[in-house]
Amino acid sequence: METILTIHNLTKKFGPITAVSDLSFTIKKGNVYGILGPNGSGKSTTLGIVLNVVNPTSGSFTWFDGNTTTHEALKKVGAIIERPNFYPYMTAAQNLALVCSIKEVDKSKIDEKLKVVGLLDRRDSKFNTFSLGMKQRLAIASALLNDPEILILDEPTNGLDPQGIHQIREIIKDIASRGTTILLASHLLDEVEKVCSHVVIIRKGKKLYAGPVDELHVSFGYFELKSSNHEMLKTWLVKKGIFSAIKEENDKLIATLKVAMSSEQLNQELFTDGIILTHLVQRKESLEDQFLQLTNATT
Amino acid sequence: MLRLLHIEFQKLRYNKAAKVITITYFVLITFIALIASIEFDFGAIHFRIADQGIFNFPYIWHFNTYVASWAKLFLAIIIVSMMANEYSHRTLKQNLIDGLSKKEFIASKFLTVVVFAIISTIFVFIVSLILGLTFSDYTEFSILIRDLIYIPAYFVKLLAFFSFCMFLGILVKRSAFALGFLFIWWIIENISYAVLKFKIFRDSNIAEQIVQFFPLEAMSNLIREPFSRLNFIQSAADQLGAGFQKDYDIHMSQILIVLIWSIVFVNLSYLILKKRDL
Structure with missing residues (x-):
């Protein structure tokens, strides 16, 4: 070119x-x-x-x-x-x-x-x-x-x-x-x-x-999760070890992925372990999020 | 070259202030002719300026170029503002972005300055020629062309002065301040002259020797005041016992000094522009 x-x-x-x-x-x-x-x-x-x-x-x-x-x-x-x-x-x-x-x-x-x-x-x-x-x-x-x-x-x-x-x-x-x-x-x-x-x-x-x-888009996106059993969900996510960050936002949990994972798979695994979700959304970071991550990482 | 002139002409053409001042300038020069009609009546003495020989060849070349050179201040305003406006409108930046090189930018301005000086010189030449042919006591060709050197000298003087204005416009970036700076410079030259003459080099002409290299002084030395050259002033001075002898001639060295200043100003303008971040 x-x-x-x-x-x-x-x-x-x-x-x-x-x-x-x-x-x-x-x-x-x-x-x-x-x-x-x-x-x-x-x-x-x-x-x-x-x-x-x-x-x-x-x-x-x-x-x-x-x-x-x-x-x-x-x-x-x-x-x-x-x-x-x-x-x-x-x-x-x-x-x-x-x-x-x-x-x-x-x-x-x-x-x-x-x-x-x-x-x-x-x-x-x-x-x-x-x-x-x-x-x-x-x-x-x-x-x-x-x-x-x-x-x-x-x-x-x-x-x-x-x-x-x-x-x-x-x-x-x-x-x-x-x-x-x-x-x-x-x-x-x-x-x-x-x-x-x-x-x-x-x-x-x-x-x-x-x-x-x-x-x-180097990251794999993140999940927005909500469950009636909030604490159990949180512990499970931490133990799972595939999330780079787990944040609480309002009453939702924001879990950022380190590896690729589909929402279907996550739902399946959680269900198996007895955690039932009331809310599940998988999102990709917007350019804005990534931009802020990039510019803040070097502050 | 024509392209660069055309670019600058396009900028000036629609500028009302520039148009008005340019017209005023040329009208003013034409008004030299009006001096011819000035008459005094002191009781019995009837006195008409035109009859005092100011329009005689070859003196008229000296007189008219001197008088006309005062009007150069009008064009100075245009030249200073045509430089400074490029900064205040930030169009200089845009011109460069659009693909004009810094060299071309200075060249377009300098060419305009040259054109102003040429037109002005031709204008003064024609006005003087007409006035001379009308009022001069002698119109023989050999007398007519004597001292014609004042015309090229006038051109060189304008060229240098306008180059100086151009340089100040670029340096100071604001029209009003640039004109103020011109005035300050003039004061500086005069003060340095006074200091040199009356403090450092008393009773010698070393001060004059130094000062003749100052830009404004060099320009004004090129065409000295012509009044004391007039017959009636000379005879009046003689009667009062204050006869004086002055060197009115134009020397090649003076022309050279002024030309060198023009080159210096143009190159300094370019250098400033080249160094500066816009």
Whole structure:
């Protein structure tokens, strides 16, 4: 598969603070990547470095096959970071025309892309009359002007109202379904979970995990159990020895599996030992749970 | 190169403030012509500025370039804000992300500065030529082209000044503060001159020798004030016994100093941008 971006041992220090520490990962064509991390974990700094606005302290990165300069490569990239930056006194169309000149693409795409983000009827309104949601959508239109090989989005739904968030997500899903590679930085896990196939988890500038979202599910899930004979059930679970953790939540017991086990098998064994369940649910951890586990494990 | 100019032109074109100030600038330069109509009446003495020879070739080249160079402050505002706005609108970051290199960014700004200086120079040349042909006592070609060096000198002066503004805009990131810094710099140069002249190197011209290398001083030395060169001022000074002799000529060394400053400012701008995390 074609490589779009390779990051190699990237480190960035701001004075005494290390924002990004020895970070390496690769972005392949056609996947949707999420960079996950709490606020201040170095997501934006990492993107800033590969987007030519932050100078790395050490390490390197290469775009595509490594034979193009960064700014030439960026003409094939669409990116929006943090918040939309445009000239406030220019209209939507004028701002996009300027981006076309910079990216050296034809201006004919302007109306097409404005339509994608639903701003065609506001093409001649000044940027400073736009709401934040509209500004963010204009930024996406701008990033799409060159039909980019990869779309980089940094916290695209930050500060938006629920409707705005929904609109942006729909647009992202739509773009992803057309086969565009996407790199989405976010601290919102459901956002990443909904659209990404691969995930890079970083914390305090260090990579904790990089790979497909499915393989992140290293655990075997957990059971939610309830029985009239609460204490007996608990003792049984502890004695069984296949659970990494047994927690009490409300009146339920949460038993996390160390090995694979079906709910049917568990029910069978409990019944045999004379424990009758009133409640049995087997669940997989959400990305959120796993994310919290991963980021807390190294605290 | 045209692409870079076009990019910058697109940014300025829709900026109302920039448009108004640019137009004001060129209108102001045209207003030099109005000096021609200034008349004084001191009882019996009727005095018309235009008749005092200010529009005579070749003096007019000196006079007009000097007067016009005051108006450069208007363009300075535009240049400082066209740099600082890129920071305050955070569009500099976006430009780089969109695929403009830092070098191209500086180049697009510098090319714009050059274009401003060229247009301004051509404008002053034409205004002076028309005024001269209308009012000058002598219009022979050989006299007309004498001292024409003031025109390229004017260009170099503008170029350096605008490069300085560009550098300040990048350095300070805020238009108002950058203009304030320009003023502070001017004060610093004057204070250093005063200190050198009256404290350290008394009774010698070493102070002048040093100060001529300061950027603003070097620029202003390029085209010195032309008034004391006027006949009626000269004769008035002679009558008062304060005859003075001043060097009004433009020296190649002065042009060179100013050109070097331009190069320094442009490269410093690039260096700052390159080093800075946005």
